[in-house]
Amino acid sequence: MHQYLYLIPALPLLGFVVLSVAGRHLHKTVIAWTGAGTVCASALITIVLGIEFFRNAPASGAYTQVLWRWFSAGRLSVPVSLAVDALTLVFIFVITFIGALIHIYSTAFMRKDRDYARFFASMNLFVCSMLLLVMADNLVLLYLGWEGVGLCSYLLIGFWYETPANCHAANKAFYITRIGDTAMIIGLFLLFRELGTLHIPSILEQAPKHFETGDTTITLIALLLLAGGMGKSAQLPLQTWLPDAMAGPSPVSALIHAATMVTAGVYLIARMHTLFTLSPVSMSTVAVIGAITLFVAGCSAMVQTDIKRILAYSTISQIGYMFLALGVGAWGAAIFHFFTHAFFKALLFLAAGAVIEALHHEHNIFKMGGLKNSMRVVFLTFLAGAASLAALPLVTAGFFSKDPILWYAWSAENGNTFLWILAIAGAFITAFYSTRLMLVVFWGERKTPVGERTGKWMTAPLIILAIASVAAGWIEWPHNLIHFTLLSDHLQQVLPAVVLKQDLPSEFIFQGIAVLVTFAGLYTGYVLYYSNKTILEGWRRSAAMQAVRSFLLKGWEFDALYNTLFVQPFLFVTRINKKDVFDRLYTGIAQANININRLLSLTQNGSLRWYIAGVLLGILFIITMQLL
Amino acid sequence: MNLLFYISSFVAVAATILAITRFHPVHALLYLVVSFLAAALIFLSLGSPFIAVMEVIVYAGAIIVLFIFVVMMLNLGKDTALQEKNWLRPKVWIGPSLLVLILLVEMIVLLLTAEDTAMHVTVVDPRNVSLALFGEYIIALELAGFLLMAGIVGAAHIGKQKKKQLHRFLQAEVMESV
Amino acid sequence: MPPFNVHTVLIVSAILFVLGLVGVLTRKNVIFMLISVEIMLNAAGLAFVAAGARWQQPDGQVMFLFILAMAAAEVSIGLALVLQIYHQNRSLDVGNITALKDEPLHEEV
Numbered sequence: 061m062h063q064y065l066y067l068i069p070a071l072p073l074l075g076f077v078v079l080s081v082a083g084r085h086l087h088k089t090v091i092a093w094t095g096a097g098t099v100c101a102s103a104l105i106t107i108v109l110g111i112e113f114f115r116n117a118p119a120s121g122a123y124t125q126v127l128w129r130w131f132s133a134g135r136l137s138v139p140v141s142l143a144v145d146a147l148t149l150v151f152i153f154v155i156t157f158i159g160a161l162i163h164i165y166s167t168a169f170m171r172k173d174r175d176y177a178r179f180f181a182s183m184n185l186f187v188c189s190m191l192l193l194v195m196a197d198n199l200v201l202l203y204l205g206w207e208g209v210g211l212c213s214y215l216l217i218g219f220w221y222e223t224p225a226n227c228h229a230a231n232k233a234f235y236i237t238r239i240g241d242t243a244m245i246i247g248l249f250l251l252f253r254e255l256g257t258l259h260i261p262s263i264l265e266q267a268p269k270h271f272e273t274g275d276t277t278i279t280l281i282a283l284l285l286l287a288g289g290m291g292k293s294a295q296l297p298l299q300t301w302l303p304d305a306m307a308g309p310s311p312v313s314a315l316i317h318a319a320t321m322v323t324a325g326v327y328l329i330a331r332m333h334t335l336f337t338l339s340p341v342s343m344s345t346v347a348v349i350g351a352i353t354l355f356v357a358g359c360s361a362m363v364q365t366d367i368k369r370i371l372a373y374s375t376i377s378q379i380g381y382m383f384l385a386l387g388v389g390a391w392g393a394a395i396f397h398f399f400t401h402a403f404f405k406a407l408l409f410l411a412a413g414a415v416i417e418a419l420h421h422e423h424n425i426f427k428m429g430g431l432k433n434s435m436r437v438v439f440l441t442f443l444a445g446a447a448s449l450a451a452l453p454l455v456t457a458g459f460f461s462k463d464p465i466l467w468y469a470w471s472a473e474n475g476n477t478f479l480w481i482l483a484i485a486g487a488f489i490t491a492f493y494s495t496r497l498m499l500v501v502f503w504g505e506r507k508t509p510v511g512e513r514t515g516k517w518m519t520a521p522l523i524i525l526a527i528a529s530v531a532a533g534w535i536e537w538p539h540n541l542i543h544f545t546l547l548s549d550h551l552q553q554v555l556p557a558v559v560l561k562q563d564l565p566s567e568f569i570f571q572g573i574a575v576l577v578t579f580a581g582l583y584t585g586y587v588l589y590y591s592n593k594t595i596l597e598g599w600r601r602s603a604a605m606q607a608v609r610s611f612l613l614k615g616w617e618f619d620a621l622y623n624t625l626f627v628q629p630f631l632f633v634t635r636i637n638k639k640d641v642f643d644r645l646y647t648g649i650a651q652a653n654i655n656i657n658r659l660l661s662l663t664q665n666g667s668l669r670w671y672i673a674g675v676l677l678g679i680l681f682i683i684t685m686q687l688l
Numbered sequence: 689m690n691l692l693f694y695i696s697s698f699v700a701v702a703a704t705i706l707a708i709t710r711f712h713p714v715h716a717l718l719y720l721v722v723s724f725l726a727a728a729l730i731f732l733s734l735g736s737p738f739i740a741v742m743e744v745i746v747y748a749g750a751i752i753v754l755f756i757f758v759v760m761m762l763n764l765g766k767d768t769a770l771q772e773k774n775w776l777r778p779k780v781w782i783g784p785s786l787l788v789l790i791l792l793v794e795m796i797v798l799l800l801t802a803e804d805t806a807m808h809v810t811v812v813d814p815r816n817v818s819l820a821l822f823g824e825y826i827i828a829l830e831l832a833g834f835l836l837m838a839g840i841v842g843a844a845h846i847g848k849q850k851k852k853q854l855h856r857f858l859q860a861e862v863m864e865s866v
Numbered sequence: 867m868p869p870f871n872v873h874t875v876l877i878v879s880a881i882l883f884v885l886g887l888v889g890v891l892t893r894k895n896v897i898f899m900l901i902s903v904e905i906m907l908n909a910a911g912l913a914f915v916a917a918g919a920r921w922q923q924p925d926g927q928v929m930f931l932f933i934l935a936m937a938a939a940e941v942s943i944g945l946a947l948v949l950q951i952y953h954q955n956r957s958l959d960v961g962n963i964t965a966l967k968d969e970p971l972h973e974e975v
Binding site for chain 2: 869870871872873874875876877878880881882884885886887888889891892893894895897898900901902904905908912915916918919920922923924925926927928930931932934935936937938939940941942943945946947948949950952958959
């Protein structure tokens with residue numbers, strides 16, 4: 061089976077090539093079959109591969125396939141080679157499976173769009189890049205996938221490029237992730253200088269021998285890689301691009317948030333876990349960034365009015381949880397949360413897309429309402445997704461994955477109370493805004509008439525994802541309840557187990573607190589937005605609350621901050637340098653040449669006698685030199 | 689022989705000065721013939737009778753005749769002389785003459801600083817000249833043949849009397865200006 | 867009369883050459899310029915013959931023959947050009963023949 065590994069990224073690539081070359085001339089049905097079919101085929105191959113992997117895992121822990129040598133220079137030889145171990149398998153399963161569902165959904169969702177082929181070509185390339193990223197067994201190939209993902213996000217966020225705001229959002233996503241990418245490639249250079257290889261297994265093997273724990277170089281490398289991850293995964297302080305990235309079509313948002321792109325940072329850190337373990341400083345940095353991000357983004361999510369921006373901030377927040385888990389060394393928990401989050405976030409975005417489509421492109425949740433009965437299927441699936449986001453105990457996948465993170469935030473060796481409090485506060489906020497979203501959109505009186513019904517090609521993926529959002533958590537139970545840990549059994553081949561503190565109190569206490577906090581969040585949301593709306597009315601009249609609300613609505617004013625810190629000084633410098641000093645140098649050379657040319661042109665006056673006089677002067681000069 | 693050299697040198701210089709200062713083209717050409725004949729005598733005194741003969745035939749004969757034909761064809765007469773008189777004013781010729789004088793002084797100084805030897809005039813007869821010409825210089829002779837050929841063709845082409853001819857670049861300019 | 871030296875001959879040829887040069891520089895009429903050029907060529911030939919005579923070798927005379935051929939070709943072309951110039955300009959003033967004048971650049975950077 062593993063000799064067909066290359067097909068997994070190659071099929072979407074094939075789809076991309078076909079659609080970008082011939083898409084203009086194909087019928088929409090053919091385009092849909094090509095676009096969605098290639099990704100579905102990849103998903104099928106992945107499932108077969110996964111079954112084989114679980115039945116009969118390879119001795120080395122990974123399937124590898126070397127395709128060809130890409131390039132070599134000096135000591136560096138870079139092959140195009142793929143490797144699939146348990147960690148990669150989780151990622152490619154999520155990417156291809158959820159990617160396939162999103163593609164199927166898009167065939168109906170984008171049906172009326174003019175650029176149907178361009179959409180599917182970009183989506184296929186997106187999936188292909190992300191697959192390359194996670195399947196690469198050397199960092200150069202990984203970086204290729206990394207940049208490919210960045211490129212496709214740019215193409216898809218700016219998909220409706222006629223609106224300037226969309227192009228602006230696409231540019232913003234590209235620029236900000238580029239900051240992280242630059243840091244990351246510097247990290248790769250450092251890594252190559254130190255270890256002389258970019259082959260991931262070799263790096264993981266050599267790093268502990270080469271570096272001492274807490275070495276400055278390894279800390280620097282880890283922090284640079286982290287910066288790359290922060291850019292792609294929209295963590296503080298590089299998170300500002302993600303809410304604006306909602307400019308793209310809803311399936312694109314689903315793909316970016318669930319399966320591809322934003323989880324690349326999580327993958328990178330999990331994949332390079334040895335380097336991070338060697339540097340306690342960078343581990344703490346990861347954890348603190350994750351914790352602060354989840355809180356900051358959660359607060360912003362509470363007050364947003366655009367349905368997709370709420371989901372965007374919630375993604376930042378949920379990825380903050382994953383970073384927190386990575387930072388405290390709970391690698392498995394982070395990957396598990398990625399796994400469940402992918403299902404419910406894809407579901408929420410696709411359902412939100414259906415709602416927006418049905419309400420004639422209405423994004424404001426306060427202009428929705430009362431959709432509970434008119435959009436039955438969407439309502440039920442959205443409910444499953446939101447419940448999972450809010451981590452409703454035992455019945456949703458979100459609970460199973462978030463609960464270990466909350467526990468490890470305190471109990472792991474790197475964990476402490478500060479991280480735990482932020483995580484618990486985040487849990488409260490998440491439950492609150494999930495409730496708010498559900499109540500405002502689906503209950504209350506109807507404000508916008510519902511358009512056409514959602515078609516079966518759109519509802520089928522929603523139903524599958526809704527089932528997964530509920531059931532995906534059951535593959536891994538908290539070990540104090542039922543000892544069933546399918547995921548971590550396999551992941552432990554790749555990722556080390558979490559190191560716990562000594563003399564811990566019972567885990568039940570923490571689970572109890574988490575459950576209570578979740579229900580408190582639900583209740584607060586219920587009170588504020590359903591049973592007792594007068595409180596909210598009171599806040600609306602208070603100037604202080606309005607200031608807080610507007611501050612949070614603008615995402616803690618990070619855009620304004622960056623504007624003052626970076627954009628304005630830059631513009632100031634450019635204004636000073638309006639008459640480009642350095643260009644002066646070059647235009648000066650050109651101007652001098654032109655002047656000399658003018659001078660010499662004067663001698664070229666067409667007069668024969670003048671030329672002869674020139675010759676005579678030359679002879680005189682030469683003979684005088686002879687005499688001297 | 690020595691006397692012959694000195695006299696003919698004097699005549700050559702004097703005739704040349706007159707040739708370049710005359711206003712009337714035909715006068716100038718006549719002095720030029722004198723200069724060439726004097727030069728032929730210098731060649732004779734240097735022991736090169738063949739060259740002396742060639743000087744008389746080709747320079748004083750053929751080339752001067754060509755000039756005279758052109759002067760006749762263009763009917764350059766008193767008008768031209770008058771025009772030349774107007775053009776040749778002291779302020780026109782003093783500057784170049786001074787420069788050239790400096791050049792002459794420099795050349796003479798250069799010559800005099802080098803070692804000098806007396807001339808032992810021996811006649812080198814045409815036989816030796818033609819042996820060298822058709823022996824070691826045969827390729828140069830062929831090339832000279834090419835040159836003359838090109839000269840004939842070129843002269844025939846350029847000298848053709850046609851209506852006003854302009855190069856194609858200049859034609860475009862004229863079209864624009866019109 | 868004293869026997870003459872090599873330098874004497876060369877000085878004579880230098881004087882003739884310089885006179886030709888003065889002619890080229892001062893005259894404005896194309897025909898006079900051509901005449902002056904002939905004088906210069908003749909002077910150069912004289913220098914060659916003198917050098918050949920100094921060593922009693924025929925090479926100097928051979929060079930003079932080449933100069934002769936060159937002069938003949940040059941004069942025939944030159945006079946043909948004079949005819950054309952006269953036909954086109956109705957004047958033999960070299961001051962009028964300035965078609966090769968350079969047009970200075972006008973672009974700004």
